[in-house]
Amino acid sequence: MKIINFIILAAIIFLTLSCEKIIMRPNPETNNKAIFEEYVSLVREKFAMLDYKGVDIDQLAEDIGQTIDQNITEEELFDKLSQITLALKDAHSTLSNGEKEVSFNFLEGYPPGFDFDILADNYLKKDINPDMDILTNEDNGDLLAAYGPLVQDKEIAYLWIPSWDVTIEEEQIEAIFASFVQAKGLIFDIRQNTGGDPSLATKFASYLFGGQELYTGFERFKIGPGVDDFSDSEVYLRPANSEVLFTKPVVVLVDRYCFSASTTFTYSTNPMEQLRFIGQRTGGGSGSVADGFLANGWKWSLSTSEFIDHLGNHLDDGFEPDIPVKFDTEDTSKDEVLERAILELQ
């Protein structure tokens, strides 16, 4: 028995004197070459749209890698890594050194498709439209939603969600849609909405149809470091468990700022037959995003999936609305996009 006791005690001592660092991989190097190679590996292994965006990461790495040695400054190194970030043509993919952040500018080349003053002065303000409700964040006063009947046609309801990067409670969503019960049509405005929480966008989409689940497409996730390590998640949207679903005609107003979670909203609602999109080509940003730090502390983010809609369209560069409408910033008396939507629903 003494021998057994000794063996057990020795085993416990051995366990305790072990250390997790024995099985951990050593810390990475932080010299210029190592940082460059770490970033290239991350892009190669995690970025989900190398093919779709036409990025030859090996060629890029070779071309830029030749210009990197241990003598270049941190700033020069950052600029060289930024060339890779920009080559991805994806605004979800960013690189930050703490002082500056680079990412692809998806707005470049697109004229404005929205003007807040024009919207407020002609459609939202209480003196123009006393029935318009404004939902704000009680803590910071941020606008969460504007909703109510339009003064131009009281049978048409209007809802503007300027951001998905907010919290709107279930009861508040119910109250919004409960106020639309008498309306013959709904204008759902998501212009300027650059995204936020895709779950919230999906929740709003789930109020716009009833009956069977709706196939909206599939999200193609990177699931491993290999070039073919992808898995498709087919997405079926369930209608909200609510008495106030809005299943009558809907027009969604879009502009180039509609990005990320707004793309989640658009692909979720696009298969709905009673729904049309009006406005400007959207911004895209269909993928889910992962982020982290390089070994020297620079922060990266990358799109690690992309969404392909129910018709097989890649959505990451945005999509054209059913009815394109040019916005005139000179004419402050009306919002052309909203006016076209009213016509559509009348």
Next chain:
Amino acid sequence: MKKLLIIIIALGISYSGKAQVDIPAKVSKKNLTRNLSLGIGTRMSTFQDLKYSDTRYQGFGGLLSISYTKMTSKSFIELAFDLALSKEGADTHTRGQATVVSPIIYFKYLKPIGKRLKIGGRVDALDIYFRSTQGLGNNGNYILSGHNLFFSLHHNSKLNNNWTLISSADIGILSFMRESVGFAFSAPQNLLEDGRFNYQDDAVSSPFGYKYFDLKYLSNNLNLKSSFMLSYKNKLSIGYSWSIRHFANVRTLSTTAGAHNITIQYNLGKN
């Protein structure tokens, strides 16, 4: 490694060592003992997630524990709650400090084998490892949640009339667990591999979304805890303990979390 232990102790770092109160050599069934113990300590914790970086994180923190034990000559039962908290920084840079919170509720049952040795099992009714990294968005929160089954060993060495050394080891044999972050997104890897991602599924983001839990075994999930507790008159204990989790949900890209603790525990019961 001994140097490391000395350094840890010298720095006053502690780890959640759980004091196992010594079972008196002769306790009749009628003479059972019930104890309530409170412990506090300090810890040094480490973390590495190869899915995202080779950079190691490490830092210091503290822990609290409360345990109830019931002992007879035939069995030892323990019900305990441990709460550990630490702040970790990266070894290679100064951005992205992480806060780690780890509550564990467990039950342990042991049977004496001879005079000094007890064996049995431990069940973690709740085991949460939550870390929040500053400056990150989608990958800012990492949650390892689950339930574990351990094979447990306790060994008592009576050093003199006052002091007892209690050595223990818990060897994880089965875990029903979920890692909230996969290879390339903040969702469990098995969910993404199986193509089940959906924003309307609350279980995707819930640490208790059981349909995305995985069974892991000793062979693919190293889950070890060991400790040494020096107990004075079965009233006050001081100890060192070590724990490690090491597993991989994506090929060889493993996640490792370890902690070294030093704990002082006070037994509120009468001896």
